[in-house]
Amino acid sequence: xxxxxxxxxxxxxxxxxxxxxxxxxxxxxxxxxxxxxxxxxxxxxxxxxxxxxxxxxxxxxxxxxxxxxxxxxxxxxxxxxxxxxxxxxxxxxxxxxxxxxxxxxxxxxxxxxxxxxxxxxxxxxxxxxxxxxxxxxxxxxxxxxxxxxxxxxxxxxxxxxxxxxxxxxxxxxxxxxxxxxxxxxxxxxxxxxxxxxxxxxxxxxxxxxxxxxxxxxxxxxxxxxxxxxxxxxxxxxxxxxxxxxxxxxxxxxxxxxxxxxxxxxxxxxxxxxxxxxxxxxxxxxxx
Numbered sequence: 702x703x704x705x706x707x708x709x710x711x712x713x714x715x716x717x718x719x720x721x722x723x724x725x726x727x728x729x730x731x732x733x734x735x736x737x738x739x740x741x742x743x744x745x746x747x748x749x750x751x752x753x754x755x756x757x758x759x760x761x762x763x764x765x766x767x768x769x770x771x772x773x774x775x776x777x778x779x780x781x782x783x784x785x786x787x788x789x790x791x792x793x794x795x796x797x798x799x800x801x802x803x804x805x806x807x808x809x810x811x812x813x814x815x816x817x818x819x820x821x822x823x824x825x826x827x828x829x830x831x832x833x834x835x836x837x838x839x840x841x842x843x844x845x846x847x848x849x850x851x852x853x854x855x856x857x858x859x860x861x862x863x864x865x866x867x868x869x870x871x872x873x874x875x876x877x878x879x880x881x882x883x884x885x886x887x888x889x890x891x892x893x894x895x896x897x898x899x900x901x902x903x904x905x906x907x908x909x910x911x912x913x914x915x916x917x918x919x920x921x922x923x924x925x926x927x928x929x930x931x932x933x934x935x936x937x938x939x940x941x942x943x944x945x946x947x948x949x950x951x952x953x954x955x956x957x958x959x960x961x962x963x964x965x966x967x968x969x970x971x972x973x974x975x976x977x978x979x980x981x982x983x984x985x986x987x988x
């Protein structure tokens with residue numbers, strides 16, 4: 702199929718009916734790009750955006766690989782190509798690692814990790830065929846440093862970080878970019894009920910750690926420092942870059958978290974360097 706010429710870029714955005722995904726879709730549409738906006742309920746997209754020539758609303762549960770393939774086919778049938786994939790669909794889980802049930806953990810991984818893989822596998826063949834495209838995976842500051850109360854959620858974002866690093870290496874020779882975006886706390890409904898599940902099991906021994914995180918989440922919600930409109934504009938700058946980065950942290954809180962972790966890792970590595978180096982065969986050890 703001949704690509705539709707009137708749109709500079711065609712985006713496919715998962716989880717586009719609200720939050721960050723909706724803001725990115727709005728920004729892309731406002732500058733004249735085409736957007737395939739997906740959500741479990743496509744009518745929610747229609748209600749938010751209305752009918753626009755550059756918009757295709759598609760129902761997609763990312764945990765269903767067949768739906769991911771069908772959504773990709775619908776995008777190609779309408780616009781002829783997908784230039785940018787934004788894997789944004791996901792949700793959070795609040796609770797200590799021990800408090801989270803096996804079912805809660807599986808469901809979280811099904812969406813945040815396996816769902817991302819389902820959509821990525823569906824979209825990549827046409828990017829490889831054209832030797833062009835950009836895969837953008839939405840992680841979190843929690844994908845760079847985990848924390849009490851969010852350990853299972855952060856582990857899914859650590860997985861996203863690792864997958865994106867590999868994709869970056871595998872896709873670069875094919876002319877395709879891969880970037881993991883690490884937003885801090887942005888003023889969306891992420892800490893509200895629709896986007897955050899709280900483990901019902903509460904263990905008193907974790908009151909000072911995961912319990913404190915539960916309380917903090919209630920105080921932070923809808924008071925986050927990050928502006929989602931500015932995040933959306935940053936995403937436009939990202940896709941316009943000739944050489945986009947592997948990682949894009951967004952928000953001063955994320956920058957602080959990264960700097961603090963680097964300091965901690967450097968200090969701890971120095972303290973344990975001798976033991977770490979002692980495990981090579983003696984003839985291979987260096988000073």
